[in-house]
Amino acid sequence: MDEKIRHILEILENDARTSPEEIASLTDMSAQDVSQTIAKLEETGVIRHYKTIVDWDLVGENDVYAVIELKVTLERNQGYQAIAERIYKFPEVRSVRLLSGNYDISLTVRGKSMKDVAFFVAEKIATLDQVQSTSTHFVLKTYKEDGVILHEPETIQRLPVSF
């Protein structure tokens, strides 16, 4: 990968609000080149989406998250893609991953309450023909989300001046 592109992606992954002008200063490019590069990365799908990581606990929102493990049976001529597509279209489903190991697919589901999540899984996911079994694990606390630590990060204590 081109080093400049890597720089741009890392900067945006760390803070999507960084302006093209600032990225230009950080990468020794012109702001116009940065904007064009970003547009291209968006067009080609390298940059899929910009989002914000919110600590909902701090504003008193009590949404419930759960990780759901699914075992699935594949139908003839239908791979995992087909069942994944069936599942990820539900807005309650925040992530869908195909995994190696004892089960096949892992989902993260968000709901207003444990009951909400449980009913969603029972009614929408477990009832799908391809789904053999489900195992639901409610999230009690999130310490780190997508690389961001959700409490005060470590700080380094340095002398104000050193050799």
Add this chain to the structure above:
Amino acid sequence: MRPSCDPSKFVADVVKEIPPSGIRRFFDLVSGLEDVISLGVGEPDFITPWHIREMCIHSLEKGQTSYTSNYGLPELRDELTRTYYRRYGLDYDPSSEILITTGVSEALDIAVRTVVNPGDEVIIVQPSYVAYLPSVVLAGGKPVIVSTHRDDEFSLTAEALKPAITDKTKAIILNFPNNPTGAIMSKEGLEDIADLVVENDLFVISDEVYECLTYEGKHVPLSSLDGMKERTVMLNGFSKAYAMTGLRLGFAMGSPEIIHSMMMIHQYSMLCAPITAQIGAIEALRHGKDEMERMVREYDRRRHFIVRGFNRIGLECCNPKGAFYAFPYVGNTGLSSSEFAERLLDEKKVVAIPGDAFGEAGEGFLRCAYAASINDIRKALDRMEDFVDRLKQ
């Protein structure tokens, strides 16, 4: 009652000869000030990567708290041999050509004491790290200063070096990538220096602690050049590349004769480097590449940001290709380095180190470490812009 005395009379003359450090003076000025933004810190602002810390913790849990070989843990020396062979094709024997030290500072001290006889001349290339000159003085040597210049992007040229060599010259201390200028040496430039070294039968102490922080081109170890391995002791460490400053771990690589002689001093003064840090260093070499590269990319971005910022506010700054220091020129403001730095601290609460702390060749410049967050660099630049604008009025 026995009479009291003045204990200072017991201090050796050679210690009294050490000039006070310009950086230490600044440390005293900064102490106690609030809302200070510091570009004066010569160490990474990253915490040691977790996997390295975790390995140190694990070693303590296992009770690995003993002395090691005077030379350092064999596994660490093996890993260094592999690392330097992989990086540069260098071939150092882990059993006789590598010494693990307590930071590069110790490596420098014992390298100088190993090589220098009283009265020997040692060439120091300035602007330079503050420890070189006192190390030579303490060893009874005579420092001879060679200056690098902005026009050469602070690289050392053979033309500048040649006139400083006399029949008393024993060694040269080199430091590229350089603290404070950020300068690096090209392979061609180093070849010219190597020719002079061989021609005049000299030895080189090459402090390459910023080796991994090379942003443009590729670092060339002096010892990798033809005929230079036995004429060079390479000093290096883990502080800058792996953000391990407080763990105090360095190493020296050189001929068995030099390394053994350094070990003779080391075994009586330090005995061995701390085992916990050595275990962390093994982990750093084995699995630290990604984290190190991540930090280097971040420094690189800040480098562009700060250099562009200085040039924008009218403080001309040549492009530092290594280390994490920018070295802008402030001589056109009508103030000396020290005046500029002191007023900047006093009026704007920004710490930058006056260039003359690194030798006369640094006069007119400031050392600004970009081992600081982008936010801090941005704020510091804003305050400096305001300061410079007021000077112009």
